[in-house]
Amino acid sequence: xxxxxxxxxxxxxxxxxxxxxxxxxxxxxxxxxxxxxxxxxxxxxxxxxxxxxxxxxxxxxxxxxxxxxxxxxxxxxxxxxxxxxxxxxxxxxxxxxxxxxxxxxxxxxxxxxxxxxxxxxxxxxxxxxxxxxxxxxxxxxxxxxxxxxxxxxxxxxxxxxxxxxxxxxxxxxxxxxxxxxxxxxxxxx
Numbered sequence: 001x002x003x004x005x006x007x008x009x010x011x012x013x014x015x016x017x018x019x020x021x022x023x024x025x026x027x028x029x030x031x032x033x034x035x036x037x038x039x040x041x042x043x044x045x046x047x048x049x050x051x052x053x054x055x056x057x058x059x060x061x062x063x064x065x066x067x068x069x070x071x072x073x074x075x076x077x078x079x080x081x082x083x084x085x086x087x088x089x090x091x092x093x094x095x096x097x098x099x100x101x102x103x104x105x106x107x108x109x110x111x112x113x114x115x116x117x118x119x120x121x122x123x124x125x126x127x128x129x130x131x132x133x134x135x136x137x138x139x140x141x142x143x144x145x146x147x148x149x150x151x152x153x154x155x156x157x158x159x160x161x162x163x164x165x166x167x168x169x170x171x172x173x174x175x176x177x178x179x180x181x182x183x184x185x186x187x188x189x
Contacts, residue, residue, distance in 0.1 A: 002016070002017075002018050002019060003019045003023070004018070004019055004020045004021035004022070004023065004078065004142075005021045005022075005145075005174060006021055006022045006146055007019050007020065007021060007022060007023035007024070007025075008023075008024060008025065009023075009025035009029070010025065010026055010027040010029075010084075011025055011026065011027055011028060011029035011030070013029060013030065013031050013074065013088070014031070015031040015071065015073055015074055015090050016031070016073060016074045016075075016076065017073035017074065017075050018075055018076065019076040019080075020076060020077045020078030020079070020080065020096065020142065021078045021079070021142040021143075022078055022079045022142050022146075023076060023078065023079065023080045023081070023082075024080075024081045024082070025076075025080075025081075025082045026082060026083050026084035026085075026086070026102075027084050027085075028084055028085045029082055029084070029085070029086045029087075029088065030086075030087055030088070031071070031074060031087070031088045031089070031090055032071060032087060032088070032089050032090060034069045034070065035067075035068065035069055035070065035071060036069075037067050040067075045069065047063070048063055048065070048066065048067040048069075049067075049069065050063070070090070071089060071090020071091045072090050072091035073090065073091070074088050074089075074090060074091070074092055074093075074094070075092075075093040075094070076093075076094045077093070077094055077095050077096035077097070077098065077112065078096045078097070078142040079096055079097045079142055080094050080095075080096070080097065080098050080099075080100075081098075081099045081100070082094075082100045083099075083100060083101050083102040083103070083104070084102050084103075085102060085103045086100050086101075086102070086103065086104050086105075086106065087104070087105045087106065088106050089105075089106060089107045089108075092106060092107070092108060092109050092110070093109045093110070094106070094109070094110045095109070095110055095111050095112030095113070095114065096112045096113070096136075096137060096142075097112050097113040097127060097133070097136060097137075098110045098111070098112060098113060098114050098115070098116070099114075099115040099116070099127065100116050100117070100121065101115070101116065101117030101118075101121075101124070102117070103117075103119070104116060104117050104118060104119065104121040105118075105119045105120050105121060106120070106121040107120045107121070108120075108121075110123075111123070111126075112133060112136075112137055113126050113127045113128055113133045113136065114126055114127075115127060128157055132157050132158060132161070135161050136157070136161070139161060139164055139165075139168070141160075141164055143173045143174060144171050144172075144173065144174060145174050148167075148171050148172075149164065149167070149171070152164055152167065
C-alpha cells in the first residue's frame with residue numbers, strides 16, 4: 001500500500017493503488033473481498049471459477065460466461081481521514097480532504113471534503129463551504145513539506161488560504177514520494 005508523505009495507517013489494505021499525502025487512517029479498515037454474481041442462478045464461484053471447480057469436482061467444463069471476481073483498486077486522495085473499522089468497496093475514489101466516520105461501509109466515490117458515515121455511507125455534510133473547498137483544491141497545499149506550511153493558520157481555513165497565497169511563491173514543491181508499509185517498518189528499525 002503506497003503512502004504519500006506524512007500519511008500513516010494503522011491498517012493494511014492490499015487493494016489500494018495510492019494514498020495521498022497527510023492522510024490519517026485508523027485501525028481495522030478493510031476492503032471488500034471478491035465480487036459474486038447476484039443475478040445468476042447461484043452466486044457460488046464454482047460455476048464461474050475454473051480453479052475452484054477443479055479443486056472440488058475435477059476438470060471444469062468450458063463455462064458459458066466468465067465473471068469478473070475482483071473489484072478495481074481504491075484511490076485515496078490527500079488529507080483524508082478514515083476512522084476505525086471502515087469497509088471500502090474496491091474501485092472507489094476518496095477525494096481530497098474527505099472524512100469517513102467510524103464503521104462506515106463506503107460503496108461509492110466520496111467527493112472532496114465530504115464527511116460520510118453510515119451503512120451504506122452517505123454524505124453527512126461538507127467540511128467547508130463550496131468556495132473554501134474549491135480554493136483548497138486549487139491550492140494543492142499538500143504538495144509542500146509540513147515544515148514549510150506549519151506556521152500558517154491551520155485552525156482557520158479562510159485565513160490559511162490567504163496566508164498560503166502569500167507564502168506559496170517562496171515554497172518549493174516536495175516531489176511525489178510514496179512509501180510502502182514495508183518502507184515505514186524499515187524506518188522504525
